[in-house]
Amino acid sequence: MSFFDGWPQWDWVSFAQWFFLLYFIGINSGYMLLNLLSLGSLKRYVEMHSLDDLPRSVSGFEPPVSVLVPAYNEEATIAGSVRSMLQLNYPEYEVVVINDGSKDGTMAALQREFSLLPFPEASWQRLRTKTVRGIYRSATYPTLRVIDKENGGKADALNAGINAARYPLFCGVDADSVLERDSLRRVIEPFLEDPRTIASGGTVRIANGCTVDSGFLTSVGLPRNPLALLQIVEYLRAFLFGRLGWSPLNAVLIISGAFGIFRKEVVVEAGGYRHDTVGEDMELVVRLHRLFRARGTPYRIVFVPDPICWTEAPESLRVLKNQRVRWQRGLSESLTMNLGLLFHPRGGAAGWLAFPFMAIFEWLGPLIEVAGYAFMISAWLLGMVSGEAFWTFILVAFGFGLVLSVSSLLLEEISFHIYPKPGQIAVLLVVVILENFGYRQLNSLWRLWGLLLWMTGSKARWGEMTRKASWQTGGGNP
């Protein structure tokens, strides 16, 4: 008599069917739970900030911040971006632009627009970087400094900025980001509310279709480009519950490089941004979790749901594919470089929930998802799987995808109402349905490609993206 006698008779096809089906149910149930957590967080957040528009809510005693703007070949947009960053509504801050050996006229544009003069700074090289060729100060804007250095990548540029930063908090901002005027004030809140806060990040939204004048967003609109439209729903999902859900558990593993604020000493102590990853923003956050958890030092890494930063989304398949491949590689690197956090005895929610969730559903997810679709389709075509089982799989996969997308739109409708016209909401509702037919599957394929590239160890550098900036008007460009 065999050990397996009396057990249900499983063949490999049945096993595979149930594995993929349960995986899809598992991933989506996980997201649904995050969704519920986000709902609670969002309600609390909106309540807590209900008096923010009263004049007395501004204290004027916020800590000073160094805004670091790494720039590589940003000749077309750098002057407008910097000009908008110099007009933020915040009591005390400096803007440090780091020209990372741009090959175009980025440095010349900065010199021309801001009357830069070389300045003999005794900089503190606490983080090793490529050679700094010169430090400049603006004759017209006393709070603007520019570091001109040899090319070393975004992480290297940020590290050079940290070395030069004068203030205890620094805020990394992408040179092409469009910020709200009170972005800093809103993202700094967690530092005021809890001294244990070491990092906070805000929601990034898509600027395509919006109107930007002199570096500031003047009206919110939807893009005509279908790819950009699909990314709007995707960003809602990623930020409103992909990150907000983890925040109350102190398990946010990603703060977008487009806009995130950090306690400088903590980052320097952790060794700064790593050069050997394309996901330097996520890697730093996961590393901070790992180090603080291992030491048992109390800390908070917080996500602020306010839409405070707008960025241009790719409008062509090629650029979008490159972006997603890069993101997946960044995720792979960030997790594998910090495996010590996974199930660490003091790992808390970050090590026991967020990390395994990321690893199973985000990191290895594309592999299982693509394999799942491929298996089910081929098994059905070959007659190995019943039509009932196949259509049940499709129904569940589609149903969960739909419910998650719609719920992110619901969260948005409950909280910020960024898109003011009913017609815009109607368009987004259609997009929410359509994205399940092809776009999400295509994304899984690109992410799988990113995973494979990471496994084969091919190199990557700055995320070069063709920027149209067609939404920019006014004095944005030189």
Added chain:
Amino acid sequence: MLRLDFNLSRIPESAAAAGWLPQDPLLALVFQTGLIIIACSFLMLLSVFALRMRLLARQRRERFHEARWKPLLAECVFGVPERLPEVPREMRYHFLKHWNYHHESLVGAARRNLETLAERMHLEEVARDLMRSGDLRQRLIGVVTLGHLGDRTQWHELRALVSDRSPMLSLAAARALLDIDAAATLAWLVTVMASREDWPLARVVAMLREAGPDRCTQPLIAATEAASRVEGGKREVVRLLQMMEVAHTERVAPLAGRIARESDEPEVIAAALRLTQDPRDLDIVRALARHGEWFVRLAALRVLGRIGEPADRVLLMDLLCDTHWWVRYHAARALITLPGARLEDLDKVRGTLSDRFAADMLGEAIAEARA
């Protein structure tokens, strides 16, 4: 006993008879779950629409009422309007937001006119109702309004709210009490401010600044003296010293000097040095400029930058070669601000420095002073 058939690849013979639902019970369950999820999605889609319609209706209502309220509230700049604004029950929260916005934006007679208008509208009753509601937003606006109205009848209830677990609500209650009677409140509130670390220091300092140095200096001194006598009161003392930024500096300086002299705690010393500006404390400041902790040396250097004497130049030149960058940075700046310091002389001294880091730092400070 029910035995589940796990073999999903088998096509049941009765499938056709069953119609659209799979025959396998487990598969049927999953299928039904999928259908329920899709149905939920469409319900949510509808609720997004419904929410948007509700929002638009609410915004229309708000705009309608705002168009009537705003001119009346604006009239308060010149006098109390004859006609009182009409505020339907469901618009009370919004009206109070507008009223408070105007109250915080206006001063003098205009503000008093707003208060008279509120009195005639019995807004204090509305505010009390909202303060006791279960919704945090309504409670907050109720508390803020009571403060602006100076409603003493709610003193005890507001005082109880200062102990509330919610930092937002407790801070709003503290602020309301300060609005009602700052002198009576500060005597005990500063100790609460020192112990409640969940109250952001920036907000606490802003509240004290509003109360004004005349009112808050003495309570802060008394609370700091009391806390410094308590064993283990280091954190409170540091927080109180940080709060003293808004007090009369000449009155808190002697206490700060004494604490800097007597304390063994580096954090306390550094916080006390921030307030030190009495030349009689220069001896202890000079001694602390050689302290083992870099942030104490830094705080001492900042004092020397403010009240240092020409005789401190030797000490500052020494500290220009400190191991810590920030100490060198502030030593260089203090050298420049010393009475009688001349940039040309310092430039010559810089040329003689053998420590490259010290020379660079002094060079930067000189360039900055010339810029």
